[in-house]
Amino acid sequence: MQTQRDYAKKGILTDEMKKALEIEDIEEKSFLQRIAEGKIVIPANKNRKRKRYFAIGEGTLVKINVNIGVSSECGSFKEEIEKLELCKRYEVESVMDLSSGKNSREFREFLLKNYDFIVGTVPIYDMAILQDDFTRVSVNQILELIEKQAEEGVDFFTLHAGITRRAIERFKDNKRIMKIVSRGGGMIYNWMIKNNKENPLYEYFDDILKICKKHDVTLSLGDSLRPGCIFDSTDALQIEELINLGELTKRAWEEGVQVIIEGPGHMRANEIAANMTLEKKLCHGAPFYVLGPLTTDIGAGYDHITGAMGALIAALNGADFLCYVTPAEHLRLPDVEDVKEGIIAFKLAAHSANLAKGFKKCLERDFEMSIARANMDWEKMFKLGIDGEKMKKYKEDNNKYCSMCGRLCPVNNVR
Amino acid sequence: MQTQRDYAKKGILTDEMKKALEIEDIEEKSFLQRIAEGKIVIPANKNRKRKRYFAIGEGTLVKINVNIGVSSECGSFKEEIEKLELCKRYEVESVMDLSSGKNSREFREFLLKNYDFIVGTVPIYDMAILQDDFTRVSVNQILELIEKQAEEGVDFFTLHAGITRRAIERFKDNKRIMKIVSRGGGMIYNWMIKNNKENPLYEYFDDILKICKKHDVTLSLGDSLRPGCIFDSTDALQIEELINLGELTKRAWEEGVQVIIEGPGHMRANEIAANMTLEKKLCHGAPFYVLGPLTTDIGAGYDHITGAMGALIAALNGADFLCYVTPAEHLRLPDVEDVKEGIIAFKLAAHSANLAKGFKKCLERDFEMSIARANMDWEKMFKLGIDGEKMKKYKEDNNKYCSMCGRLCPVNNVR
Numbered sequence: 001m002q003t004q005r006d007y008a009k010k011g012i013l014t015d016e017m018k019k020a021l022e023i024e025d026i027e028e029k030s031f032l033q034r035i036a037e038g039k040i041v042i043p044a045n046k047n048r049k050r051k052r053y054f055a056i057g058e059g060t061l062v063k064i065n066v067n068i069g070v071s072s073e074c075g076s077f078k079e080e081i082e083k084l085e086l087c088k089r090y091e092v093e094s095v096m097d098l099s100s101g102k103n104s105r106e107f108r109e110f111l112l113k114n115y116d117f118i119v120g121t122v123p124i125y126d127m128a129i130l131q132d133d134f135t136r137v138s139v140n141q142i143l144e145l146i147e148k149q150a151e152e153g154v155d156f157f158t159l160h161a162g163i164t165r166r167a168i169e170r171f172k173d174n175k176r177i178m179k180i181v182s183r184g185g186g187m188i189y190n191w192m193i194k195n196n197k198e199n200p201l202y203e204y205f206d207d208i209l210k211i212c213k214k215h216d217v218t219l220s221l222g223d224s225l226r227p228g229c230i231f232d233s234t235d236a237l238q239i240e241e242l243i244n245l246g247e248l249t250k251r252a253w254e255e256g257v258q259v260i261i262e263g264p265g266h267m268r269a270n271e272i273a274a275n276m277t278l279e280k281k282l283c284h285g286a287p288f289y290v291l292g293p294l295t296t297d298i299g300a301g302y303d304h305i306t307g308a309m310g311a312l313i314a315a316l317n318g319a320d321f322l323c324y325v326t327p328a329e330h331l332r333l334p335d336v337e338d339v340k341e342g343i344i345a346f347k348l349a350a351h352s353a354n355l356a357k358g359f360k361k362c363l364e365r366d367f368e369m370s371i372a373r374a375n376m377d378w379e380k381m382f383k384l385g386i387d388g389e390k391m392k393k394y395k396e397d398n399n400k401y402c403s404m405c406g407r408l409c410p411v412n413n414v415r
Numbered sequence: 416m417q418t419q420r421d422y423a424k425k426g427i428l429t430d431e432m433k434k435a436l437e438i439e440d441i442e443e444k445s446f447l448q449r450i451a452e453g454k455i456v457i458p459a460n461k462n463r464k465r466k467r468y469f470a471i472g473e474g475t476l477v478k479i480n481v482n483i484g485v486s487s488e489c490g491s492f493k494e495e496i497e498k499l500e501l502c503k504r505y506e507v508e509s510v511m512d513l514s515s516g517k518n519s520r521e522f523r524e525f526l527l528k529n530y531d532f533i534v535g536t537v538p539i540y541d542m543a544i545l546q547d548d549f550t551r552v553s554v555n556q557i558l559e560l561i562e563k564q565a566e567e568g569v570d571f572f573t574l575h576a577g578i579t580r581r582a583i584e585r586f587k588d589n590k591r592i593m594k595i596v597s598r599g600g601g602m603i604y605n606w607m608i609k610n611n612k613e614n615p616l617y618e619y620f621d622d623i624l625k626i627c628k629k630h631d632v633t634l635s636l637g638d639s640l641r642p643g644c645i646f647d648s649t650d651a652l653q654i655e656e657l658i659n660l661g662e663l664t665k666r667a668w669e670e671g672v673q674v675i676i677e678g679p680g681h682m683r684a685n686e687i688a689a690n691m692t693l694e695k696k697l698c699h700g701a702p703f704y705v706l707g708p709l710t711t712d713i714g715a716g717y718d719h720i721t722g723a724m725g726a727l728i729a730a731l732n733g734a735d736f737l738c739y740v741t742p743a744e745h746l747r748l749p750d751v752e753d754v755k756e757g758i759i760a761f762k763l764a765a766h767s768a769n770l771a772k773g774f775k776k777c778l779e780r781d782f783e784m785s786i787a788r789a790n791m792d793w794e795k796m797f798k799l800g801i802d803g804e805k806m807k808k809y810k811e812d813n814n815k816y817c818s819m820c821g822r823l824c825p826v827n828n829v830r
Contacts, residue, residue: 302805306763
């Protein structure tokens with residue numbers, strides 16, 4: 001019952017770490033040290049062998065997560081598989097399966113069996129096992145559900161353990177515009193209100209840690225009180241929860257459990273850097289997993305762009321792991337095209353951050369692209385670009401140079 | 416023969432300034448002071464009366480420019496008018512007419528007559544008046560061309576006056592991947608090589624200033640040597656040109672001419688802040704007009720996104736005026752849909768920067784959007800969003816809430 005963290009503390013470089021290290025640009029010694037310290041995680045459930053493993057955290061490449069999943073209302077199996085294929089094509093590192101319908105277990109099994117992404121879930125979404133009304137679910141049922149998914153091989157769990165009764169008290173004096181926008185957080189909140197009890201994920205945190213330890217499931221501590229709009233960001237509710245998450249992080253680390261912290265959400269661009277610093281301080285250097293953040297609320301329909309802008313600033317200031325946002329955010333369940341747009345925007349944000357951080361492989365790719373551009377080597381450009389197909393389609397009418405400058409093309413005319 | 420700068424130096428608030436001030440969130444005294452100092456410009460050609468005027472510079476709202484124009488190869492009159500209508504619809508402040516074909520003059524006249532954007536041009540693109548081979552054009556012809564467009568009412572000219580023979584010498588020792596990617600800069604460079612003379616825009620700068628002074632045309636000093644790829648950014652060629660532009664700025668100011676400075680281009684995200692500081696120092700606080708910058712070179716097809724990410728970081732660090740980039744950049748002349756995508760991405764970047772800077776009207780719009788969201792008031796959201804039509808289209812299948820969380824909607828369930 002050793003986690004990657006336990007091995008790192010003993011100075012053992014596991015196979016999973018070796019594989020994760022292959023794509024990184026960090027010394028083995030620092031890498032191992034940071035896993036031991038909790039600053040880097042290797043999400044790697046023991047019950048599922050994968051071809052590829054990834055590190056998330058300080059000094060490693062910024063990575064992205066894509067949310068998909070079937071539900072009782074939307075999303076066909078077939079469509080979600082198309083989305084998974086897009087994740088593969090664009091080299092996404094992590095996929096969260098947010099399925100909540102009756103086919104959710106079947107879909108999760110398919111995903112875990114056929115793909116080698118890091119796979120995360122929010123176990124309490126699994127409404128197939130639970131009753132229709134989550135507030136009627138017992139603590140035992142929740143723990144069984146978590147254990148079951150751990151046995152299936154899920155690499156990380158988003159658990160909204162940081163929202164406590166004290167936060168509910170605070171709501172009374174709080175001028176928040178949008179109370180809770182976290183789906184899982186809202187479910188837990190309603191459970192607490194209805195049952196008049198403490199958050200079960202908080203109260204039974206030790207039991208959860210035992211499960212995570214046993215299967216080496218990384219805990220992704222969810223932010224139930226993440227801001228749902230620009231005006232709610234960096235408020236007392238958000239920060240108090242972050243303090244709670246920092247305390248829970250320490251408890252998890254004591255048991256050998258790996259931890260990442262989830263973060264905002266919606267935030268004015270000028271607040272992003274401070275929020276990254278705050279997380280790294282209050283959560284003792286645990287990797288930060290952010291959802292955007294969106295830098296304005298007026299961009300619905302284009303939140304892959306408002307999100308990518310915020311994500312790049314976040315990544316430059318310490319965010320380690322970016323949860324993509326699609327153009328469908330706030331409006332509808334994303335379709336395949338939305339997912340593609342979201343993936344590309346966030347891959348570009350992550351890559352831009354990695355370039356800024358000076359990671360060699362990223363620099364090399366841009367370097368080759370620049371050479372290809374200077375040489376007007378279109379075939380090579382199509383190969384190196386994030387979406388060669390779109391490039392080709394855009395370029396197709398023009399043979400020699402692109403039509404933007406036409407015969408006034410400076411690249412062609414100045415040699 | 417008084418420019419807006421001259422009036423400001425005398426403490427006179429002109430009608431144009433008054434109109435520009437209406438949408439700003441700055442004290443009149445500071446506003447006037449900064450126009451006098453050159454830190455804010457009011458592009459306002461005397462020969463053309465407009466309904467709306469805009470300020471660009473320190474302490475004013477970040478604004479965006481959209482490039483359009485017909486050429487002998489691409490772009491129909493009809494299509495370009497559709498693009499102008501998009502600019503109107505999305506409240507773009509400035510349009511550069513980069514027409515270069517035989518219909519360029521006609522199109523420019525149409526634009527100047529029928530719209531009240533700030534209008535900029537790159538006069539040397541006007542191939543209709545010039546011979547087909549720009550290197551055969553005489554200095555007099557260039558000056559006549561500039562004067563002609565000033566008389567027509569163009570509000571600002573991009574003139575590539577900063578590239579000198581010394582820069583050409585420097586090319587020999589320079590390891591730049593892409594020499595020149597500025598279309599106008601490339602034309603001037605070739606003129607200098609072919610004619611073995613100094614840059615005419617540099618050598619006859621005093622004559623140009625007389626024209627600009629007479630009609631109050633704002634000078635937008637072009638960066639011929641802007642980096643064309645990530646690896647060329649912040650190099651000696653770029654910075655030496657910026658020093659030249661700073662010297663030319665002082666000369667223009669002495670004559671009462673308003674000035675903005677054009678900037679990169681392509682740049683790793685970590686270099687952007689330093690570049691903004693450098694421009695403000697070397698160019699004595701003159702407003703900075705940036706093209707993106709794109710934070711990676713692999714995003715062709717999505718350079719509205721790589722550009723918007725860079726533009727937001729630039730604007731947070733001092734850039735005043737953002738030239739949009741479309742998904743067609745590096746590939747083809749943008750069509751109407753590309754222009755729309757580019758406008759929206761850059762409006763979102765500018766708005767995000769303005770929110771971060773705390774401008775009241777921007778804060779209010781996001782505030783109202785948040786309230787509408789909390790109340791699930793979809794009609795109001797469609798009104799306040801950047802593209803209500805797209806929002807409506809995305810939302811249309813779902814009546815009560817959006818389908819993203821479906822009946823698990825936390826906004827609905829936690830009240």
